[in-house]
Amino acid sequence: MARTSGKLSRITEQPSHYDHLEQMSVGELLKHINEEDALVADAVGKANPQIEALVEAIETRMKRGGRLFYVGAGTSGRLGVLDASELPPTFGVPEGWVTGIIAGGDEALRHAVEKAEDSPEQGWNDLQAFHPTADDSVIGIAASGTTPYVIGAIRQAHQNGLLTGCITSNPNTPLAEASDFPIEIIVGPEFVTGSSRMKSGTAQKMVLNMISTTLMIRMGRVHGNRMVKMQLTNAKLVDRGTRMLQDYLGLDYDEAQQRLLDAGSVAGALKGKGRKH
Numbered sequence: 001m002a003r004t005s006g007k008l009s010r011i012t013e014q015p016s017h018y019d020h021l022e023q024m025s026v027g028e029l030l031k032h033i034n035e036e037d038a039l040v041a042d043a044v045g046k047a048n049p050q051i052e053a054l055v056e057a058i059e060t061r062m063k064r065g066g067r068l069f070y071v072g073a074g075t076s077g078r079l080g081v082l083d084a085s086e087l088p089p090t091f092g093v094p095e096g097w098v099t100g101i102i103a104g105g106d107e108a109l110r111h112a113v114e115k116a117e118d119s120p121e122q123g124w125n126d127l128q129a130f131h132p133t134a135d136d137s138v139i140g141i142a143a144s145g146t147t148p149y150v151i152g153a154i155r156q157a158h159q160n161g162l163l164t165g166c167i168t169s170n171p172n173t174p175l176a177e178a179s180d181f182p183i184e185i186i187v188g189p190e191f192v193t194g195s196s197r198m199k200s201g202t203a204q205k206m207v208l209n210m211i212s213t214t215l216m217i218r219m220g221r222v223h224g225n226r227m228v229k230m231q232l233t234n235a236k237l238v239d240r241g242t243r244m245l246q247d248y249l250g251l252d253y254d255e256a257q258q259r260l261l262d263a264g265s266v267a268g269a270l271k272g273k274g275r276k277h
Contacts, residue, residue: 010170012143012196014189021192033198036191040202043187047207054165054181055211058137059218061163062097066135068215069127070100071153073117075197076141076167076204077102078109083208089237091221092229092265098212101126103149116149123153134161139211141166141204143196145173154178167207169200183207228266241266 018024018032058068070080081100087093103122104113116122127138138157140150145168155178158164165181176182185207187199216222221229232238238257244266245256256269263269 010144011186011188012169012190012200013194016189016191016193018191033191036199037202040187040199040206043185044203044206047183047185050181050183051207051210054183055214057163057181059215061135061137062215062219064135066137067096068098069130069136069138070141071123071127071138071150072141073103073147073149075201076143079201079204079208080141081109083212087212087216089231089233090227091216092231093221099130117147120148120152123149124156127153127157132162137163139165139167140175140179142175143169143200145170145175151175151178167204169196169203223267228270232264245269
């Protein structure tokens, strides 16, 4: 990033392309927000080679028994916790296989915790509670790429032999420099100047989905195109699993549901049963 008056000039802090927002109608505001959001997928696509390199490196370690950690603050931290928390019910993975860590702890999921992101030591301290090993991987998430909590965690993780990556919305940041596998998603200025919960947050969510879903597929948690190891935590998922078994085994609904409930998962019910022809 360029330097202005001795400070880093961050794209995420540059003025919006729109002004006088308070004078716009509801329709105008929605239209322009949507126009800006439409730019995000293309920006993510340009970073596909960076994402691929990180996923392949994490996969190698996960197949040795390693875990994945997300570390972030504010919106970035919340998105990491969200992605990690969805994997056990969606793919049936053990709790702790993928973990989100947010500056300020669980309280910060709902409320801003003052100065939680400002400590360069606390990120690694929070990570140490999980007894990380050299087979583990850590992804730092920070739109600015300058968050001390995240940079400190990544630097210490690297020094301790963990694989490190990051997701940021600015080029050439301290966070990217500290990471083995940086991912830079340049979405441009936000619709509301500096509000990185918007395009930057959307980009982070997309990249996290790409990383975790690809890893789950590569780790054998999907059969065909279906979540055969999802947890049966509600009626909707039981119904979904039942219909999967109907399709795979040619059973009527009641028999398929009974097999599902007896086995505890679609994968379990399919084991040794063979697919219908």
